[in-house]
Amino acid sequence: xxxxxxxxxxxxxxxxxxTIAGTGEAGKTLSYQSGQIEVNDxxxxxxxxxxxxxxxxxxxxxxxxxxxxxRDWIHIANxxxxxxxxxxxxxxxxxxxxDTLEETAFFLNLTIKTSKPVVITGSMRPxxxxxxxxPFNIFQAVALASSEEAVGKGVLIAFSDVIYGxxxxxxxxxxxxxxxxxxDLGCLGYIRDDRIYFYSSSTKKHTFNSEFDISKISELxxxxxxxxxxxxxxxxxxxxxxxxxxxxxxxxxxxxxxxxWDKKIQEFMMSGFPIVRSSxxxxxxxxxxxxxxxxxxxxxxxxxxxxxxxxxALTQTDSIDKIRSIFEIY
Ligand code: GLU
Numbered sequence: 001x002x003x004x005x006x007x008x009x010x011x012x013x014x015x016x017x018x019t020i021a022g023t024g025e026a027g028k029t030l031s032y033q034s035g036q037i038e039v040n041d042x043x044x045x046x047x048x049x050x051x052x053x054x055x056x057x058x059x060x061x062x063x064x065x066x067x068x069x070x071r072d073w074i075h076i077a078n079x080x081x082x083x084x085x086x087x088x089x090x091x092x093x094x095x096x097x098x099d100t101l102e103e104t105a106f107f108l109n110l111t112i113k114t115s116k117p118v119v120i121t122g123s124m125r126p127x128x129x130x131x132x133x134x135p136f137n138i139f140q141a142v143a144l145a146s147s148e149e150a151v152g153k154g155v156l157i158a159f160s161d162v163i164y165g166x167x168x169x170x171x172x173x174x175x176x177x178x179x180x181x182x183x184d185l186g187c188l189g190y191i192r193d194d195r196i197y198f199y200s201s202s203t204k205k206h207t208f209n210s211e212f213d214i215s216k217i218s219e220l221x222x223x224x225x226x227x228x229x230x231x232x233x234x235x236x237x238x239x240x241x242x243x244x245x246x247x248x249x250x251x252x253x254x255x256x257x258x259x260x261w262d263k264k265i266q267e268f269m270m271s272g273f274p275i276v277r278s279s280x281x282x283x284x285x286x287x288x289x290x291x292x293x294x295x296x297x298x299x300x301x302x303x304x305x306x307x308x309x310x311x312x313a314l315t316q317t318d319s320i321d322k323i324r325s326i327f328e329i330y
Contacts, residue, residue, distance in 0.1 A: 009090040009146040011053040012083065013138070014076070015039025016061040016068070016104075018097030020134040022126035029175070032126035034064040034097055042095065042127070046135045052194050053146045056089075065097025065104070065122075070220035070311070073104060077111040077214055084114035091117035091145035095138065098122040098171055098179055101157065105166035106305045109155040109206045110312055110330060111214045117150035118207075120166075121158050124177050133160065133177050143194035150196070154206035156188070163189040165202045167330075170282075170302060184283040185300070205329050212312045221245040221314040223307045227280065228257040237264045246274040246310045250303035255279050255286040269295060274314070274323055278306045296324045 015021060017035025021042060024032025039057045049055050060076055061068070076094070083089050096104055105120050112118060121141035123134035141158040144150050155166035160178045168182040181187070189198040205211075224240040227250045240247050249265065251257050255277030257265070265275050278298035279286050286298045298306040306327075313326045 009053050010088060011055050011091050011093060011142050011145050012089045013039055013043055013055055013057040013093045013095065013142070014079070015042070015057065015059040016065070016072075016076070016094060016096050017063040018065050018095060018101075018122050019126050020095050020097075020121070020123040020137070021062070023128045024126050026128055027130045029125050029129045032128065034126075035062040037127055038062070039095055042134065043138065046139055048139060049142055052139075053142050055142060063097075065100040068097075068100055068104060071218060073107045073111075074214050074218060074220070076104070077108055080108070080112050080118060081114065081215070084112070084116050089116070091150070092119070093138065093141040093145050094118070094120045095134075096120050096122045098124060102166075102169045102171060102180075102302075103304055103308060105155050105157055105169060107308050107312075109166035110210050110212050110309070112155065112207050113210075115152040115208050117145040117147065117153070118155045119145040119150065119158050120155065124173075124175060124179050140191045140194070144191060144196055147196040149198050152208075153188070153198075153201050158191060161191050162187050163191060163196070163198065167202050167204055167206070167305070168300070172282075210330070212315065214312075214315070217315060220311045223248060223311045223314070225250055225303045225307055227303075228252055228261060232258070232261070234258075234260045234264050237261065237268070241268060241273060245314050246276070248276045248278055248298075248303045248306045248310060250280045251277055251286070253279065253281060254284065255297065265295070269320065272318065272320065274310060274318075274320055276306050276310050276323075276327065278303045296320065296327055299327060301327075 021037040022032045022034045023036040119141045121137040144158045157164040172181045173179040223246045224244040225248045276296045
């Protein structure tokens with residue numbers, strides 16, 4: 001299909017549930033249930049959408065995002081890969097619960113094979129709150145997904161007037177409307193009403209440049225996170241090794257832990273079992289320069305994002321050296 005440059009873009013809004021589709025006591029923000037309103041009803045309550053895009057919708061899930069699984073991620077990625085290969089849809093918006101939004105975003109950023117915009121949004125207040133933030137976030141997400149500037153930038157997030165990138169976004173507030181940040185790395189830009197202002201983009205590999213192919217798998221290799229804290233029992237590492245294909249250390253400082261944990265981690269790595277060192281700290285790097293052991297390092301990825309990257313890396317290779325270089329590229 002050929003269109004003129006100024007035609008309205010065809011945007012598909014994919015519903016997955018979350019607070020944005022939640023309902024509860026009128027006027028309140030507590031004690032609501034996620035994923036109660038269908039995405040089609042959500043968008044039909046925003047008449048202004050018609051002036052910025054031709055919007056269609058499809059409900060793929062209707063859940064609290066804490067219940068999302070690797071199978072769900074694979075399903076969403078395969079669906080977008082299939083639809084984006086045709087020429088009917090120019091861009092996608094995904095409505096999602098905010099609790100695991102950053103994880104779904106990073107997974108899709110590594111597995112979607114299109115340069116078409118894919119924008120995720122959500123809300124902190126349910127639809128029945130006194131002043132819900134969902135409708136405006138959807139409006140801005142559709143504006144971003146319709147923007148030429150969003151093409152080829154990887155999976156993006158539109159939330160409370162700000163544009164974030166999937167690799168670096170993290171939820172930083174449990175209840176405030178401005179709930180996300182890229183921590184030290186700022187943000188990619190702003191949205192005022194429906195006007196898009198980009199100022200930066202990620203230099204890391206994503207979407208159409210990514211090597212990960214999930215078209216033939218239905219399950220992801222199981223990777224666990226081991227949280228280190230002062231006096232933490234090292235036996236958790238043995239337990240997690242039994243049940244997983246890899247472990248992410250959520251370490252102190254730049255991926256540090258106690259002498260007994262260090263010894264165990266070294267022992268596992270020597271036997272070929274992958275352990276990635278990441279940090280519980282919000283800002284800064286975890287890289288080999290700061291730790292004498294030979295290992296795999298998360299760079300700036302959080303433990304939950306390192307988990308996704310290790311899981312995808314394990315779909316390709318068991319080699320510790322190859323996994324280490326994957327963590328340097330993505
Ligand atoms: N736990 C819910 C979810 O992620 C609420 C968080 C939200 O959407 O803001 O779906």
